[in-house]
Each structure stands twice: as C-alpha cells, then as structure tokens.
Amino acid sequence: MFDFLEDYDLLGAFWTTVQLALLSAVGSLIWGTLLAGMRVGPVPLMRGFGTAYVNIVRNIPLTVIILFTSLGLYQTLNVSLGADGVVETLNFRLSVLGLIAYTSAFVCEALRSGINTVPVGQAEAARAIGLSFGQVLRLVVLPQAFRASVGPLTNVLIALTKNTTVAAAIGVAEAATLMKKMIENEAQLLLISAVIALGFVILTLPTGLILGWVGKKVAVKR
Amino acid sequence: MTEVSVAKDAVAATDDLVVLKSVNKHFGALHVLQDIDLTIARGEVVVVIGPSGSGKSTLCRTINRLETIDSGDITIDGKPLPAEGKALARLRADVGMVFQSFNLFAHKTVLENVMLGQIKVRKTDKAKAEEKARALLDRVGVGTQADKYPAQLSGGQQQRVAIARALAMDPKVMLFDEPTSALDPEMINEVLEVMQQLARDGMTMIVVTHEMGFARSAANRVVFMADGRIVEEATPDQFFSNPRSDRAKDFLSKILHH
Numbered sequence A: 001m002f003d004f005l006e007d008y009d010l011l012g013a014f015w016t017t018v019q020l021a022l023l024s025a026v027g028s029l030i031w032g033t034l035l036a037g038m039r040v041g042p043v044p045l046m047r048g049f050g051t052a053y054v055n056i057v058r059n060i061p062l063t064v065i066i067l068f069t070s071l072g073l074y075q076t077l078n079v080s081l082g083a084d085g086v087v088e089t090l091n092f093r094l095s096v097l098g099l100i101a102y103t104s105a106f107v108c109e110a111l112r113s114g115i116n117t118v119p120v121g122q123a124e125a126a127r128a129i130g131l132s133f134g135q136v137l138r139l140v141v142l143p144q145a146f147r148a149s150v151g152p153l154t155n156v157l158i159a160l161t162k163n164t165t166v167a168a169a170i171g172v173a174e175a176a177t178l179m180k181k182m183i184e185n186e187a188q189l190l191l192i193s194a195v196i197a198l199g200f201v202i203l204t205l206p207t208g209l210i211l212g213w214v215g216k217k218v219a220v221k222r
Numbered sequence B: 001m002t003e004v005s006v007a008k009d010a011v012a013a014t015d016d017l018v019v020l021k022s023v024n025k026h027f028g029a030l031h032v033l034q035d036i037d038l039t040i041a042r043g044e045v046v047v048v049i050g051p052s053g054s055g056k057s058t059l060c061r062t063i064n065r066l067e068t069i070d071s072g073d074i075t076i077d078g079k080p081l082p083a084e085g086k087a088l089a090r091l092r093a094d095v096g097m098v099f100q101s102f103n104l105f106a107h108k109t110v111l112e113n114v115m116l117g118q119i120k121v122r123k124t125d126k127a128k129a130e131e132k133a134r135a136l137l138d139r140v141g142v143g144t145q146a147d148k149y150p151a152q153l154s155g156g157q158q159q160r161v162a163i164a165r166a167l168a169m170d171p172k173v174m175l176f177d178e179p180t181s182a183l184d185p186e187m188i189n190e191v192l193e194v195m196q197q198l199a200r201d202g203m204t205m206i207v208v209t210h211e212m213g214f215a216r217s218a219a220n221r222v223v224f225m226a227d228g229r230i231v232e233e234a235t236p237d238q239f240f241s242n243p244r245s246d247r248a249k250d251f252l253s254k255i256l257h258h
Ligand SMILES: Nc1ncnc2c1ncn2[C@@H]1O[C@H](COP(=O)(O)OP(=O)(O)O)[C@@H](O)[C@H]1O
Pocket: B027, B030, B032, B050, B051, B052, B053, B054, B055, B056, B057, B058, B059
C-alpha cells in the first residue's frame, strides 16, 4: 500500500520544509526583536514605523506576501538575492524572505506581550544604575520578556512551520508541493494527506513539548 | 571621612552636593512639586517626611531624572542635570537609588545584580567587579546569599542587596524612597541598621521614611513636605518634639498614635 511512496523524495521535501522553517525562525526572531525594540523605544519615528509595519504586515495574507516577493521583488524590482538565476535557489530565498517579513510581525507582538509582564520597576532600577536605553532593553527587559514569551513564541514557531507550505505558491519543492504532485499522480488521496499531516506533526509536536519544558525552566520567579 | 555630627554644623556653601532651585513639576493638572528649594551638603543625611501623596517620591525621582521637571534647576556636585543620553546615564551612575519595592533584577542572581552596573557602566573587569560585589554583600550581611535569585530571599535581604547594588557604583549620593515600607516589621531593623552604618561612614543620603528612630539617630535634618511644598525644615529633635507648622503637628499626631 505504501509502495508508491518510494517513487517520491518524501524526506527531501520535508528537509526543505525544515530548512524553510529554521531559517525563517532565526530571521524573524531577529527582525521581530528589532521591531519590538522600536515599538517600546523612545524615538517617535521608530515607534511609528514599528506599529505601522506590524499592523500592515500581519493583516496581509501570507500567500500575497510570498507572491509579492516573487512577482514584485524579483520580476519587477529585479531583486535576485544572489541566486545567480538558479530558479530553485531564488524561490527558496524569496520564500524565506517573505516568511521572515510576515512572521516577525507576530514575533514582535509575542515579545511585546512578554515585555508587558516585566514590571516597570525593573527598567527604572536599570536606568538608576546608569544603563543606557539600549542596555536597559538588552540586559534587563528583553531577557525577562523572552522568558515570559516562550509560550506565545512557541505558537508562532508552530504556525511558521505550517506556513512554510505557502512557499508552494512560488514552486519551492517542500512538503506541500510534493503532496500536490503525489495527489495528481496517485489514487491515494487520504493516505497521502495522512502521511504529509503526520510529517508536520512529527516536526511540530516535539517543538511544542520541548519549548513548553524550556518555558517552565526559564520562567522568571518574582 | 567626615563624621556626621560634624557635617551637621560644618555645612560650607562650597560643599553643596545636591541643589534644587525653584523646582516645579506637574502631573497634568496636579502641581506635584511647587517651588522646591533644597540644598544637601556633602556627607549630610536628610530625611524627607510627609503625608502620602505630598510629592516625596516625585522629589526623589527628579534628582536622578527618572522624572523630568517643568521649571527650575537641579545641580549635582555643581553640574546641572543633563537632559538625556550618555551624560544623563553617567549622572545616574553617581546617584544611587533604593526603591520601596527593591526592584532587584529578577533574572539575575544576587551577585550578578551587584556586578551588572560595575561591568556595563563603570567598565570594571569581571574579577574586580565580583570581588567588590562580594565585599559589599558581606558588608550588608547577605554574603552567603550571593548565588541565589532575588525571589528566594526575604524582603529585608532583598533590600540590603539593593543597597549593595547601588553602592557598587560608588555613588556620590544615595536616594532612599521608603526603603522599609514594604517590609514585614521584623525585617525593618536589619535594613535600617545598614543605612545607619552608611550614614556613619559619611555617605550623603536623602531618605524618604517615616521611621522616626532612624531620623533621630542618623539624620542631620528633617524636611517636611505637604501638598507638593516643603513646609518645614528642622533638626530631628526640633521637628519631632516641637514642630512649628500646623500641618506638621497634625501629621505627627497621626503617625505617633499608630
Ligand atoms: N506618574 C504619575 N502620573 C500622574 N500622577 C502621579 C504620578 N506619580 C505620582 N502622581 C501623583 O503625584 C502625587 C505625589 O505622588 P508621590 O510623589 O508618589 O507622593 P508620595 O511619595 O509623597 O506619597 C500623588 O497625588 C500621585 O497620585
């Protein structure tokens, strides 16, 4: 019954999914943290930018963003991300870019909810010993905010893993693209769906469990 | 080090450390600081006392610019308070502050709490910072708690760590905003004793507190505030046994009957 699976590179497709998810996770953690820093910072221009970015980006469907990276960035603006015209590489990189742009809005908001759990007295005490705004954020507020945000960030990460399937829209050979191909070729609709679904559960379930444990472990006691 | 009792009389004009001149501040419609003039000499210990809401905390917080002021001047050691940026951060390092709610960094150990400012602000190397932190923790009597997290300590211990954290910056002046108000009664003395020792060592201190015992034994001067104004300034003895203003009399009768 499972014989036909041997004709497809299931592992390879999921490996692409993992790569999409990991690179986008790292990128959106960095960009999302910077956005959160802007949104809580003292500079009105940056605050405005951060707020506008989050409110615009999180309300655009991810498919539209991914398509924009391909149609807008590449085909119209000729942003080629150093892919030397290799289509697979280009589409992969464009997808990561789109996923980062989108996911970072959610990372920013998860972090901001974490920042709100840090009592103002923490930042005041940090300012009172002479730390600069950046140091207060980096050394005192964000470390505590990250610990309080592990739960919401886990949800963002799991959503990101599943959102990588949208990269199929611009032809990245990840799990959903393979699923579509398998469904077209084989008369095993249910089985194929189940296999792909199982693959995602295998990716996300441990993420949730491990991060749940980490979240408890690093929680700040007050 | 000058002895406190000497500093009391030998307040030379050139040795003014903290000077507030006609300081005004509003919170919206509330005129929370009204024409505050206050001068604190090097080595002097000043207790600020007054009913809740009279502006004592705000006064404290303007001195290291955690609150901005609307008008007037504040100088520390002859230099006006910088408005922002690096200069302000440097000034804050010279002004130690101890809060009612301790505010120890919750994600750092006791030792790290006392080392952070030394390393990041004073650029002291790690080994030196640790040595100094341990010495200060010993001095305030919590040396054995160095590797614990703040939440594992009693309130009194946390407040003593907070004092050590401020002292680690070698401040010119220390601000205390009701340092014992959040403590269980049995812990108040351990904190007051540390503060008393600091006063004896010649530290310049501005202390918001209702602890009369501390005021009598450690303060050179009591400043009584009500409704955003300094209503009365006197030596502790004069103030507690013979207050001049009706507001002070009224206030003292209330706290003495409790
Ligand atoms: N950040 C703030 N915003 C608005 N009002 C404030 C703020 N902080 C303090 N106040 C008000 O200013 C007055 C003085 O407060 P405070 O300085 O804390 O008094 P005290 O320490 O003497 O009790 C109070 O009426 C208080 O409600």
